[in-house]
Amino acid sequence: MAGYSVEERAAPHSLEYRLFFKDAGGRYISPFHDIPIYADGNVFNMVVEVPRWTNAKMEIATKDPLNPIKQDVKKGKLRYVANVFPHKGYIWNYGAIPQTWEDPGHKDENTGCCGDNDPIDVCDIGSKVCSRGEVIRVKVLGTLALIDEGETDWKIIAINTEDPEAGSYNDISDVRRLKPGYLEATVDWFRRYKVPDGKPENQFAFNGEFKGKEFALSVIKTTHEHWKALIAKKAAGGEISCTNVTVSGSPFCCSQERAKAAVEAVSTGGPEFPTGPAVPNPSLLAELPPANVPASLSRV
Numbered sequence: 001m002a003g004y005s006v007e008e009r010a011a012p013h014s015l016e017y018r019l020f021f022k023d024a025g026g027r028y029i030s031p032f033h034d035i036p037i038y039a040d041g042n043v044f045n046m047v048v049e050v051p052r053w054t055n056a057k058m059e060i061a062t063k064d065p066l067n068p069i070k071q072d073v074k075k076g077k078l079r080y081v082a083n084v085f086p087h088k089g090y091i092w093n094y095g096a097i098p099q100t101w102e103d104p105g106h107k108d109e110n111t112g113c114c115g116d117n118d119p120i121d122v123c124d125i126g127s128k129v130c131s132r133g134e135v136i137r138v139k140v141l142g143t144l145a146l147i148d149e150g151e152t153d154w155k156i157i158a159i160n161t162e163d164p165e166a167g168s169y170n171d172i173s174d175v176r177r178l179k180p181g182y183l184e185a186t187v188d189w190f191r192r193y194k195v196p197d198g199k200p201e202n203q204f205a206f207n208g209e210f211k212g213k214e215f216a217l218s219v220i221k222t223t224h225e226h227w228k229a230l231i232a233k234k235a236a237g238g239e240i241s242c243t244n245v246t247v248s249g250s251p252f253c254c255s256q257e258r259a260k261a262a263v264e265a266v267s268t269g270g271p272e273f274p275t276g277p278a279v280p281n282p283s284l285l286a287e288l289p290p291a292n293v294p295a296s297l298s299r300v
Helices: 172-178 182-192 213-231 256-264 282-287
Strands: 005-009 018-022 038-040 043-050 058-060 069-071 093-096 121-124 135-148 151-160
Touching (some): 135 172
Parallel strands (some): 121 151
Antiparallel strands (some): 018 069, 038 043, 043 093, 058 069, 093 121, 135 151
């Protein structure tokens, strides 16, 4: 985990559950603001929110102090994504690139829509099933422009640099060549994953076509610049918590004592909620083989 560790507060699958981050020195940090965007050159850090094949919609809590990972809640209930045939949960390790922000006040020149107010999303296509809260290094290959309820929601396609086949992937065309059907499955998943919740299919810019590495890198660079404005209080972040412990010059930078107090203010109790029909046993999901997935996809 590149020197990072995590600390759970409260029980998984509860409204109170939070996963806080620590650096190599044991200091509490924000995965949104304190983990660097770059791991090395054009290799990026990725915070894994949702391990592949799992259903709980976990996310960086952008409005909470220190931005721990929590489970999304809709209408007072914990949120799970349905198994949309032939897919089982999320079909990649899903997460975010730190120190990026899709500014809701900025209309993207390519999509004509404003940002979704979150860090930029990443789909890791490597073979390893990662752990929630793991920080991995990824090589960017391309991007898909999802339009989610009128907002631009970029999905970066990347591969874990520790994957045995990472050296064979350098652009989106390599994914199409080496993992046939995977990009099509990705579009299908994002198009339909909200339909079981009674929502319409999602739409895409560029007719659902993927853009390559250079385009994706430019999108990430733009969202990093927007984050710089956010953390320096030069852009309106609304309810977003910009509390951090390492960003030099940021008016939101706080002491480790305050950071520790923010963590300790979060409950450690609370009952574990039923996980719902989509998740029979969350503790086993990372070890289960994917259900109802064609053989060509089960190896990705």
